[in-house]
Amino acid sequence: MSFTELGLNDALTDKLKAAGIAEPSEVQRQALPALLGGKDGIIVSPTGTGKTLAYLLPLLQRIDGSRKEVQALVLAPTQELAMQIMREAEAYGQPLGVKATALIGGASLARQLERMKSKPALIVGTPGRVREVANTRKLSLHAVSFAVVDETDRIFSLGGKNDVEHLLKMCGRERQTVFVSATRSQAMKEAERKWQNDPWVSDVTGKENENGLSSTLRHWYFQGDRRDKIDLILKLVRHMKPTAALLFVNDTEKIGELQAKLRYEGLSVDALYGDTRGQERGEAMQRFRNGRTKLLIATDVAARGLDLPGLPLVVQMEPALDADHYVHRSGRTARMGREGTSITLIAPEERFIVDKLEKQLGVTFEPKMLYEGRVVSLEEGLARKGASGKGRSKPGEEGRPAWKSKAEYMASLEKRKASTEGQGREPKPAAAEAKQGAERRDTGKLPGARTEPGAGIRAAKVHAAAGKRDEATGGKPAAKPVAKPAKIKSDRARDQKNKGAPKWLKAKREAAAEDKPAE
Incomplete structure (x- = not known):
């Protein structure tokens, strides 16, 4: 018609x-x-x-x-x-x-x-x-x-x-x-x-999904550590090579730091805040539409109603707050029958959000990973890693994300180790733990126990004195110390009692002690 x-x-x-x-x-x-x-x-x-x-x-x-x-x-x-x-x-x-x-x-x-x-x-x-x-x-x-x-x-x-x-x-x-x-x-x-x-x-369910999402839209997710999400975004943009991509975040306060880090890595990035002035917003959108900006960072409020014809990729650095937010985020791509991809980055503890969105929207999220510069299914990537021997767990590799190479993961561990050393929390390798266990058995001292200045010198003197006593007694146990006189004990008790008392009370107690006959 x-x-x-x-x-x-x-x-x-x-x-x-x-x-x-x-x-x-x-x-x-x-x-x-x-x-x-x-x-x-x-x-x-x-x-x-x-x-x-x-x-x-x-x-x-x-x-x-x-x-x-x-x-x-x-x-x-x-x-x-x-x-x-x-x-x-x-x-x-x-x-x-x-x-x-x-x-x-x-x-x-x-x-x-x-x-x-x-x-x-x-x-x-x-x-x-x-x-x-x-x-x-x-x-x-x-x-x-x-x-x-x-x-x-x-x-x-x-x-x-x-x-x-x-x-x-x-x-x-x-x-x-x-x-x-x-x-x-x-x-x-x-x-x-x-x-x-x-x-x-209106009723367009014959052509599109009832959930408000285009039937030509692909739903992917990548799982990894929270601190590695920026690194993963860089890899996705460089390996997938989209003509443009829209990046969503939940927290406005994170946009400035994220934009600075991505620019430092060489990406052309702009950002939209909810309160961005009209002129600045228009200039940012113009650069993005003209291809001068590769990546546009936005919050849900800032991206409402964006019309970006032909946008191929939407990346959600943090999962959408609910199904409606996911629909409006993902709806920026796959418009007017074109194909598009919506990628959600999640930490292991955020996996339940993907399950919830699948049930509410009636869509399937495909788990993906990066393998040798390509986006592949999680099953294919793990199978290839296992066949090549790259997937076998080695000492120090436990907890490595599937999308991260061994060299990158070990480098991140070194950075983490350096940061903990700067805060006085040096991680102990297995060999050091074994050595400390042996020290505990030999000396009975807890590893890493704090000592006062000069404690080592005093310990050496005590050890030398003990050696001299052993020579003098022929290795026999030393005699028990002689009990202190009762007067010394009473003087110490009085001093302890007078501690913190006013001067007049101290003088009164001392006078009473002098008048008291000796025992």
Whole structure:
């Protein structure tokens, strides 16, 4: 079925052909007739399936470009996603005479207010900035008849709920409301019941998985020590040679250190933070899209809605927090029917997270390892190592990750040993342990026991004195020491008792002791 048969006008179909889009995607085939008919809609479809055009084309066709007032509003959770929607709106709205303006947080407010003077028919923006402009009375939403909330699940579950609801209340009562997302969370379902009237729901399960993941996406995981993850990332990028890769981390505070280490190793790396300013974010994305940056580090919040056509690889340095986060991370690749790979790096204690994601998403994670510069299955790699004798355990190799060579592992052990020596915790090899055991049997002294300064000299003197006593007594046991006089004992007891007492009490006790008759 063509776009014309779905109800689009000639201006839009010609623009689509010029952009190289000849046939609609599955989600577009289902959404266009319903949305052109004016029904509220819910579009739940995997990332990269054409959701943006599925709601944007009907919106642009229904807008009257000759009216000098805002008639449509599109809200997105991030600056990047809002700018992507804005670029599409400008491209497809131009032949229809529809003006669009972006109101995006992090950009110059004064400049955006200046653009509002052109009386745009479509506003695309982030909820916080749109509400800020609306509160200044520079933006009127009473004539809005078409409202779209993209990435609805994230907006309603991660802090943008109040702003969105405030803006929806300001729009016209007879508006058409469309919610769009890759996953349908409980928060999104609650918003549907509150803000939509008998909505139409998209269904693309015939082409894609119900979990929101593309069927052309491969799921791999590598298991190793936490401290070796950066080393593994370097190996993956160098051996797989992807045209570009997106690297996810859970903790924003780790991005700076990770970026510095990867750059030190010679990789071209940029990073996106959740609070990255609009200009810096745009420059970083431009370098990444142009191929000047090989690797882009991002958090879940910073990467929301990134549209990276042809991205072949997503690497998750730390496992996703839950199934929804995994879907949105992995959805950056394998878009529009292309193949892609999502790699998760886990420590042994994180293995249960992979098992949990497999059950929740209904996918299979393949265990992989690096062997002689190639990514192979774990079974194949271990079999080849065993056949070549490389897989047999040798002294000092216990605990070596399967993807790490012996030389690299031994080098990491040396570094670890050097760090522990610097902290006074030198690891003891087996030979040293055996020697210390012999010393314990011979001397009865614990190895590594601390001694005071001069203790060795005193011990030598005691040993020499004992030798002289042995010569004097002919090897016979020395006589028992004579008991100390009672007076000395009483004096010591008095001194112990007087310790810490005031001077007047000490004088009184000493006087009483002098008056006491000798025993």
